[in-house]
Structure formats: structure tokens, C-alpha cells
Amino acid sequence: MDHEDNQTNRRMRLRGKIAIVTGAASGIGRASAITFAREGARVTAVDIDEQHGIKTVEEILADGGEAIFERTDVANEPDVKKMVQGAITRWGKIDILFNNAGIVLAKPLEDTTEEEWDRLISINLKAAFLAIKHVVPHMRRSGGGAILNTGSIGSMVGQVGTPVYSASKGAIALLTKSLALDYGRDGIRVNCLCPGITDTPMLRDHLGHGAQGEARIRDRLSRVPLGAILKPEDVAQAALYLVSDDAIGITGIMHVVDGGLLAAAEFNAPV
Ligand code: NAD
Numbered sequence: 001m002d003h004e005d006n007q008t009n010r011r012m013r014l015r016g017k018i019a020i021v022t023g024a025a026s027g028i029g030r031a032s033a034i035t036f037a038r039e040g041a042r043v044t045a046v047d048i049d050e051q052h053g054i055k056t057v058e059e060i061l062a063d064g065g066e067a068i069f070e071r072t073d074v075a076n077e078p079d080v081k082k083m084v085q086g087a088i089t090r091w092g093k094i095d096i097l098f099n100n101a102g103i104v105l106a107k108p109l110e111d112t113t114e115e116e117w118d119r120l121i122s123i124n125l126k127a128a129f130l131a132i133k134h135v136v137p138h139m140r141r142s143g144g145g146a147i148l149n150t151g152s153i154g155s156m157v158g159q160v161g162t163p164v165y166s167a168s169k170g171a172i173a174l175l176t177k178s179l180a181l182d183y184g185r186d187g188i189r190v191n192c193l194c195p196g197i198t199d200t201p202m203l204r205d206h207l208g209h210g211a212q213g214e215a216r217i218r219d220r221l222s223r224v225p226l227g228a229i230l231k232p233e234d235v236a237q238a239a240l241y242l243v244s245d246d247a248i249g250i251t252g253i254m255h256v257v258d259g260g261l262l263a264a265a266e267f268n269a270p271v
Pocket of ligand 1: 022023024025026027028029046047048049072073074075100101102103104123150151152153194195196197198199200201202203
């Protein structure tokens with residue numbers, strides 16, 4: 001049965017659902033937490049950045065939604081256990097897990113230290129393992145759920161200058177597919193969202209600020225058929241679809257949201 005927002009008669013796509021969103025203080029995670037709440041989900045917004053994470057929750061509450069903030073280092077198992085327990089204590093179940101927190105490292109492999117490798121792989125890959133490990137028993141008990149991992153266009157093709165980041169994003173793709181097989185019979189769908197060039201603090205930090213950053217973005221966009229930088233809200237709409245019952249038949253996929261960037265080996269923008 002479709003649920004409706006009483007005030008607008010709008011169908012709310014996540015009414016009655018409980019969602020955990022990691023990396024919710026910024027960028028794609030923030031936009032997704034807000035979008036999920038607007039669609040009726042009650043949200044545990046998770047981040048290591050308490051100040052901005054609380055802001056996301058305040059925005060949801062001001063919008064009439066329901067959310068709590070859980071300060072969590074997603075790469076730390078005791079923190080992740082606390083995050084999951086906090087969601088269960090507060091909401092009673094977990095229907096949606098969006099493993100989205102991530103960091104980037106733009107460094108040649110030979111200059112990368114072991115500590116940098118470990119930190120990136122911990123946040124971009126181990127964190128998904130930990131959250132899924134502790135959330136799945138609850139999903140199984142309540143008859144199913146939807147897990148979404150954030151990959152990247154770098155989950156499918158190589159990327160210049162970010163070898164460790166690309167390795168983490170490639171691995172998350174096959175973790176997703178394998179878990180879709182393992183948990184399908186439990187009614188748990190597992191998918192991977194692969195954004196392209198999205199205007200978030202991560203992208204700006206990665207490409208640089210000011211005129212140089214703008215020039216780099218313009219250069220990248222010349223290879224994007226739709227020609228525009230994605231907003232975090234654009235990516236959040238795809239996340240919403242994948243975690244909602246609209247995607248009920250979908251598991252084990254890589255869902256690309258990239259303005260067409262991966263569609264061609266070569267692309268010349270029309271002049
Ligand atoms: P962002 O930097 O705006 O947000 C990332 C969030 O993750 C931040 O709030 C940060 O505090 C949080 N975080 C980092 N380490 C954490 C930890 N240990 N524990 C808890 N939270 C932590 O970045 P974004 O662009 O919104 O990125 C979100 C996801 O999208 C990432 O996985 C990223 O790799 C992926 N992605 C982004 C782009 C892009 O162009 N922006 C493209 C492809 C993929």
C-alpha cells in the first residue's frame with residue numbers, strides 16, 4: 001500500500017522505514033539523510049564530524065522529519081556496534097543501511113605510506129564490512145532490508161592519481177555483489193551507488209579551491225555528456241530509489257549516476 005503525506009497527498013517512499021546513513025554531516029550523505037527523512041524515514045545520521053552531523057539532524061527536524069545523530073568512527077568496531085545498538089534502542093529495527101562515509105587520497109602509490117593505505121581502506125572498505133556485519137542480524141530478524149554502499153565511477157574504471165581510493169572503490173563493488181548473493185534469501189538487497197563528479201567538499205578539497213579548482217572541474221566536465229556537475233541532491237535521488245521498495249527487484253547492481261561520463265571511451269562535447 002502506498003503511504004501518503006497527509007498535508008500534500010504525496011506518496012512518501014520511505015514511510016515507516018528506519019535508515020542509518022553514514023557520512024551524513026556533508027555532501028552526498030547529508031543530502032541523502034535529508035531526502036530519506038523527507039520521504040518518511042526515521043534516520044540515524046552518522047558521522048565522525050559531530051558539529052555538522054548535528055546540523056543535518058537539526059535541518060531534518062526543522063523540516064518536520066525524525067532523526068538522531070550518532071557520532072561514530074565507521075572504521076572502529078566498538079563505535080559501529082554502538083551505532084547499531086543506538087538505532088535499535090531508539091527505533092526498534094533497521095530497514096536501510098547506507099554505507100556512504102568515505103575519504104579520498106590523491107597520491108601516487110610510491111608516495112603512499114602504509115598508514116595512509118590502512119586509513120583509507122579502513123574508512124572506505126572495512127567500515128562497510130563492520131556496519132553490514134552488525135546490521136544484518138537485525139534485518140534478518142525483521143524479514144529483510146536494503147543495504148547501499150557508495151562506490152564511485154572508480155569502482156569500474158581506473159582513475160589517474162588515486163590508486164588506493166580506486167582500489168577501495170573496486171573492492172566495495174565486489175563486496176556488494178557477493179553479499180547480494182549471500183543475503184538474497186533473507187530478503188536483504190545489497191546494491192552499490194556509483195557517483196560521478198559531484199559537488200561536495202570532498203571534490204573541492206580533491207581538485208583544489210579557487211580558479212585552479214574551477215579550471216580542473218571545467219576540464220573534467222568537458223568529458224561529461226550532460227555537461228553539468230552533479231549536486232549531492234541528484235545522487236541522493238538515486239540512493240532513495242535504490243533503498244526504497246520501488247527497487248524491490250534490484251540487488252547486486254552498480255548504479256551509475258555520472259551524467260554519462262562512463263558511457264563512452266571518448267567523448268567530444270559538441271561545440
Ligand atoms: P564529503 O567529504 O562531503 O562527505 C564525507 C563524509 O564522511 C564527511 O562528513 C566525513 O566527516 C565523513 N567521514 C569521513 N571519515 C569518517 C569516519 N571515519 N567515520 C565517520 N564518518 C566519516 O564527501 P562526499 O563527496 O559526499 O562523499 C561521499 C561518498 O561518495 C564517499 O564514499 C565518496 O568516496 C563517494 N564519491 C564521491 C564523489 C564526488 O565527486 N564527490 C564521486 C564518487 C564517489
